Amino acid sequence: MRAFIIRRIGQSILVCLGVAVVTFLLLRLAHDPVYVLLPPESTKEEIETLRKAMGFDRPLPVQFAFFVGRLLQGDFGNSFVMAQPASALIWERMPATLELSFAGMAIALAVAIPLGVLAAFRRNTLIDTFCTSFAVSGQAMPIFWLGIMLIIVFAVQLKVLPVSGSGSLLHLVLPAVTLALNLAPIIMRLTRSRMLDVLNQDYIRTARSKGVVERTVLFRHALRNAAISVVTIIGLQFGRLMGGAVVTETVFAWPGVATLVVSSIYNADFPVVQAATFYLAIFIVAANTLADIAVAWLDPRISRG
Amino acid sequence: MTTEARPAVGVAAASREAPADVRGGAPLGYRLWRVRYGLVGAVIVLAVLSCAFLAPWLAPHDPYRGVVSQRLIPPAWEAKGSASNLLGTDQVGRDYLTRIIFGSRVSLAAGFLSTVLAALIGIPLGVTAGFFGGKWDGFVSFAVNVMLAFPGVLLALAVISMLGPSFLNLILVLGITSWPLYTRVVRTEVMSYREQEFTTAARGIGGTQGRIILRHIFPNLASTILVVSTLEVAHNILREAFLSFLGLGVQPPIPSWGGMLSEGRTYMLNLWWLAAFPGIAIFATTLGINLLGDSLRDFLDPHQTS
Numbered sequence: 001m002r003a004f005i006i007r008r009i010g011q012s013i014l015v016c017l018g019v020a021v022v023t024f025l026l027l028r029l030a031h032d033p034v035y036v037l038l039p040p041e042s043t044k045e046e047i048e049t050l051r052k053a054m055g056f057d058r059p060l061p062v063q064f065a066f067f068v069g070r071l072l073q074g075d076f077g078n079s080f081v082m083a084q085p086a087s088a089l090i091w092e093r094m095p096a097t098l099e100l101s102f103a104g105m106a107i108a109l110a111v112a113i114p115l116g117v118l119a120a121f122r123r124n125t126l127i128d129t130f131c132t133s134f135a136v137s138g139q140a141m142p143i144f145w146l147g148i149m150l151i152i153v154f155a156v157q158l159k160v161l162p163v164s165g166s167g168s169l170l171h172l173v174l175p176a177v178t179l180a181l182n183l184a185p186i187i188m189r190l191t192r193s194r195m196l197d198v199l200n201q202d203y204i205r206t207a208r209s210k211g212v213v214e215r216t217v218l219f220r221h222a223l224r225n226a227a228i229s230v231v232t233i234i235g236l237q238f239g240r241l242m243g244g245a246v247v248t249e250t251v252f253a254w255p256g257v258a259t260l261v262v263s264s265i266y267n268a269d270f271p272v273v274q275a276a277t278f279y280l281a282i283f284i285v286a287a288n289t290l291a292d293i294a295v296a297w298l299d300p301r302i303s304r305g
Numbered sequence: 306m307t308t309e310a311r312p313a314v315g316v317a318a319a320s321r322e323a324p325a326d327v328r329g330g331a332p333l334g335y336r337l338w339r340v341r342y343g344l345v346g347a348v349i350v351l352a353v354l355s356c357a358f359l360a361p362w363l364a365p366h367d368p369y370r371g372v373v374s375q376r377l378i379p380p381a382w383e384a385k386g387s388a389s390n391l392l393g394t395d396q397v398g399r400d401y402l403t404r405i406i407f408g409s410r411v412s413l414a415a416g417f418l419s420t421v422l423a424a425l426i427g428i429p430l431g432v433t434a435g436f437f438g439g440k441w442d443g444f445v446s447f448a449v450n451v452m453l454a455f456p457g458v459l460l461a462l463a464v465i466s467m468l469g470p471s472f473l474n475l476i477l478v479l480g481i482t483s484w485p486l487y488t489r490v491v492r493t494e495v496m497s498y499r500e501q502e503f504t505t506a507a508r509g510i511g512g513t514q515g516r517i518i519l520r521h522i523f524p525n526l527a528s529t530i531l532v533v534s535t536l537e538v539a540h541n542i543l544r545e546a547f548l549s550f551l552g553l554g555v556q557p558p559i560p561s562w563g564g565m566l567s568e569g570r571t572y573m574l575n576l577w578w579l580a581a582f583p584g585i586a587i588f589a590t591t592l593g594i595n596l597l598g599d600s601l602r603d604f605l606d607p608h609q610t611s
Contacts, residue, residue, distance in 0.1 A: 011450075018451030022460075029467040136342075136599070140592035142543050144550055145584030148570055152577045242456035247547055261459065262551060265466040277463045281454045288454075 004296055012289040017068075019281045023274055024067045028060075038080075076275035081264070086271035090257055090279050096166060097256030101245045103172055104179030105234070112184040113230060116191025120199060121218060131188060138185030143244055147178040147251035164253040175252040182244045187233055194229035198222045228299045235291020239284045343600025349593025356409040364403040365389070368560050371397035380578055392582055396568065401579070404560040405586050411549070411561040412590060415475055416542035420534055422480025423541075427487025428530065434488065435495030436518055445492070449485040457482060458544055462553065470553045478548075479541045490533050491526060498522050528605035535598030539591040546587050562587045 034051050042050075051057055055066050070076070076086040119131035154174060155163040162171050198204065199222055207217050246258035253259060257276050264272035296302045356363060376398040379386045386393060392401040434445035452460075461478045468474040498504055499522075507521045548554035549563030557564055562583040569579030 014447065015450050015454055018447060019454050022451060022455070026463055026467060029464060136595060137588075137592060140539065140588055140595050142546055142566075142584055142587045142591070144547055145566060145580070145587060148566070148573060148580050149584065152573050152580065156574055156577070239453060239456055243458045246456060246459050246462075250551065258459070261462065265462060265551075265553070268466070270466070273463050273466055277455065277459055280456050280459060284456065285454045 001296065001300075004302075005293055008289055008292055008296075012285050015285050016282055019278060019285065020068055020071055021064070023278045023281075024064055026274060026277065027270065071278070076278070077271040079264070079269050079272050081267050081269045081272075086275040087279075089260060089272055090275050093255065093257045093260050094279070096254060097242075097245055097249065097258065100172070100175055100179060100248065100254055100256060101241050103176035104183060104245065104248070105237075105241055107176055107180035108183035108187055109234070111180065112187035113191050115184075116188040117195055117218075117223065117226070119188070119192045120195035123196065131192070135185035135188045138181055141181070143178060143182040143247045144251045146181060147174070147248060150174050150178055151252075164251075166255055175248050175254050178251070179241070179244050179248045182248075183237060183241060186240070187237060190233045191226070191230060194233075195222065195226045198226045201225075228295055231291060231298060232295050235288050235295070238287040238291070242280050242284055342596045343604070346593045346596025346598075346600060349589055350597055353409050353413065353590050353593065356406045357413045360407045360410060364400075364406045365391075366400035366403040368399065368403045368407040369558055371395070371399040373398055377572070377576060377579075379576070393578060395565070395579065396572070401565075401582060404565060405562070405582055407560040408562045408565060408583065408586065409590070411472075411555050411559065412542050412545060412587065415472070415479065415545040415554070416538040419476045419479035419483065419541045419545070420537045422476060423484040423537060424487055424530065424534060426481065427484030428491055428526075430484070431488035431491030432495050432518060432522065432526070435492040436499060436514070436522065438496075438499075442492070445488060449488050452482070452485040455482075458547060461544060461548065462551075465548060465553050470548075470556060472555050472559075475545060475548060475554045479544055483537060483541060483544075486537065487530075487533060490529060494526060494529055495522055498525055528601075532598055532602045532605065535594055535601060539594040539598065542587065542591055542594070 034047050034056060038047060038050055055063050058066075074087045078084065079086050079089055082089060115131045115134070119128045122128050151163055151174065154161045161174050162168075165171055204217060204221055207221050208214075212221075245256065246261070248254065249256045249258035250262050257280065261273055261276045264270075264276075360368075371394075375390070375394050377396060378390050378394040378398075380393045380401075381388055381391045383393075390400050390402070392405065395401055395404065430445050430448075434442040461482045464478045464482070465474055468478065503521055504517060507517045512521070545554055546561075546563035546566070549561045550567045552564070552567065554563060555561040557568075565583040566580055566587075569576075569581075569583060572579045
């Protein structure tokens with residue numbers, strides 16, 4: 001188990017390094033990064049000074065080494081618009097994004113797992129058809145449109161919930177539900193198919209042939225084993241969760257990282273964009289790693305290879 | 306695997322064979338759904354494709370010319386609606402139905418072209434990684450893991466903010482951020498073929514590696530690639546719509562569903578339909594493509610029915 005954890009963490013550190021490379025290259029996609037980093041009205045001297053200061057006149061590997069060095073100190077440079085370190089701005093916004101993400105994930109799990117289990121258990125019935133149709137249409141739904149429709153129905157027509165912004169628990173309802181509706185279909189489908197796999201196993205047949213009550217078969221035998229897969233699912237959906245949070249935040253003007261990124265993109269405030277991309281990616285790597293370790297802990301067969 | 310019904314609790318032991326769903330036991334509604342959903346998908350996709358190709362003939366008006374005196378007309382069934390603008394008009398007096406019909410062009414073109422680009426990057430990487438294994442495989446898998454660490458749409462946002470918004474950049478960005486799925490799926494499948502008899506046989510009669518890959522392994526991948534591509538087109542249509550919604554995709558006045566949704570959102574307080582219709586168009590299109598993709602998967606790969 002310990003060897004597995006160490007190996008898994010080692011891999012994650014490598015992936016983080018890869019994330020750093022991509023974040024680094026992102027800035028080089030532009031013709032000349034200096035023009036992106038400086039506001040358009042800068043003078044020639046300013047441009048040259050920055051080029052030297054940032055080391056853009058040096059070879060790429062050297063630049064990368066410097067970039068990683070600054071990265072380790074959490075230094076992405078200052079935001080052009082706010083005159084504050086980009087990292088500080090991101091961390092200020094992170095709690096709101098996490099709040100939304102966790103609320104969305106919690107609702108999604110609360111809806112999707114029971115539905116997935118139910119659909120698998122009542123396979124080929126109308127209940128199954130209903131659950132599957134819900135999942136299929138949910139997956140095709142543009143999440144930002146769904147958010148707008150929810151605003152129109154609940155905030156504009158019924159006037160029971162606020163249109164956008166944050167501050168109270170009521171403000172959280174619509175964004176969290178939107179995010180949850182984006183996540184629930186895939187979680188439901190995965191839960192259903194894992195549950196079907198488990199229900200097909202020999203030990204379930206054995207339990208049934210011994211005369212174990214169906215309810216015990218489902219809850220004691222099947223669900224416990226399916227739970228392992230569900231943990232994996234949660235870990236794997238983290239990237240999707242963050243992506244969904246990005247979209248949801250922009251629709252509801254939720255004061256998280258994504259709203260900041262989008263406004264930074266409009267303002268060509270690149271250090272902020274870069275920092276946000278990097279931190280959210282690291283976050284996802286960490287979540288995936290934790291999920292993997294949790295699964296290995298739940299299922300000893302995995303860490304023993 | 307038997308399909309043994311347990312009437313006491315109503316559980317049918319899950320059968321792995323797809324046709325069993327269609328044949329018997331299941332209620333009529335379920336069976337109809339299983340048989341028809343691929344057809345429904347195909348009909349929707351065909352309808353959207355006809356809109357895209359026949360837009361100038363199908364659309365009742367000019368998508369770019371607005372009539373100032375006829376701004377923000379509600380849809381025909383509302384009190385102040387008119388029959389000549391079935392879905393009403395937008396804030397510059399352009400026919401909304403016409404713009405929706407023309408909008409299918411951007412969505413389909415962006416979804417299709419970016420998926421082709423993703424396939425061109427992802428498939429060769431996946432095939433070679435799965436076939437040769439070793440260090441190259443290690444490197445490719447690493448690259449896939451790194452790409453998957455980014456919250457999809459955020460990387461696309463960041464890249465487009467560097468390149469600037471345009472249709473070409475949109476396709477580039479969606480393509481270079483969505484190849485890992487191809488690589489991952491193709492790699493796993495090639496690894497399973499590598500040790501099978503037909504590959505060993507081809508090697509035995511002296512086939513070169515290039516020939517084995519192209520003539521023996523690649524044809525086996527066709528169905529997987531087709532299924533992944535269908536689902537990716539739908540996915541990329543959704544992402545294109547979001548980027549255009551943020552104003553980072555196709556630029557106005559070119560009609561795009563994401564862009565129209567973003568303009569319509571301004572009027573959501575009293576003119577809800579302006580935001581509703583483009584979204585319904587996006588939803589129907591991706592739903593159609595997904596249904597088609599799901600049924601293709603069931604049809605082409607009987608092992609994977611879930």
